[in-house]
Amino acid sequence: MKDEANQMKDEVKKMKDDLQRKSDQKEKDDQKTKDEIQSLRTRIQQFESSDLTRQQDSIKQNQKNEKIEENMQHLIHKTEDLENRSRRDNLRIIGLTEDHDKRKSLDIILQEIIKENCPEILEQEGKVEIDRIHRSPPVLNPQLTTPRNVIAKFKNYQTKEKILQAAKKMSFRYQGTTERITQDLAASTLKKRKAWNTIFWKARELGLQPRINYPAKLTIFLQGKVWSFNKIEEFQEFVKKRPDLNRKFDVQAQNSRESSKGS
Secondary structure, eight states: HHHHHHHHHHHHHHHHHHHHHHHHHHHHHHHHHHHHHHHHHHHHHHHHHHHHHHHHHHHHHHHHHHHHHHHHHHHHHHHHHHHHTTTTTTEEEEETTHHHHHHHHHHHHHHHHHHOOOHHHHHHHHHEEEEEEEEESSSOOOOSSSSSSSEEEEEEEHHHHHHHHHHHSSSSEEEEEEEEEEEOHHHHHHHHHTTTTHHHHHHHHHTTOEEEEETTTEEETTTEEEEEEHHHHHHHHHHHHHHHHHHHHOOOHHHHHHHHHOO
């Protein structure tokens, strides 16, 4: 009996030891799991913090880029405006055949154009004084079939304006050929004005009295009111709200044509 009791004690002790080992192991496993969870949480927090920092840096960079773009556009606009102002005394003659240059100077040709189309200016002021006059570009490209434009800089701004206003009211002619007289502007401004071409002529066809104002703003007269547009996108939004005009102006096709020309 004594041996059996000792044997049972040993078995109970063994069971207790085994349970204790399992309990200790479970505590270790639980602690390991807790440590891993905490480590994972810490990594997630670090990742979220890092991601937030990247987002904040990205926002700051985007804001900086927008500011740079805004400043660039301002400088481009200012440079373009300064160039246009430097040309305020200039007129551009379009379509003047280059053969005329072989027989007489451009200065004399311009005097003859003025005499033929607005002689009252010569009657009032005598000979119109020109600071300089030349073809643009200066070098002839033999592959071009159209004559180069003529740029004339006048000594008197008011005289230039009188000629320009006369050219807006009637088509100028020289020796039987029609010549266009326009204000000389920067190439970038001319490109912006040209983008309005299709819309401008459609508006004229519809009797909307379109005008291209400085530097490249379209104005139309509709329902007793003058409407102004700095960009084609503004005109698009205006037309979309007026179904009667939207049917008549194919603005998307206009943009596609102008884009293909530009490319």
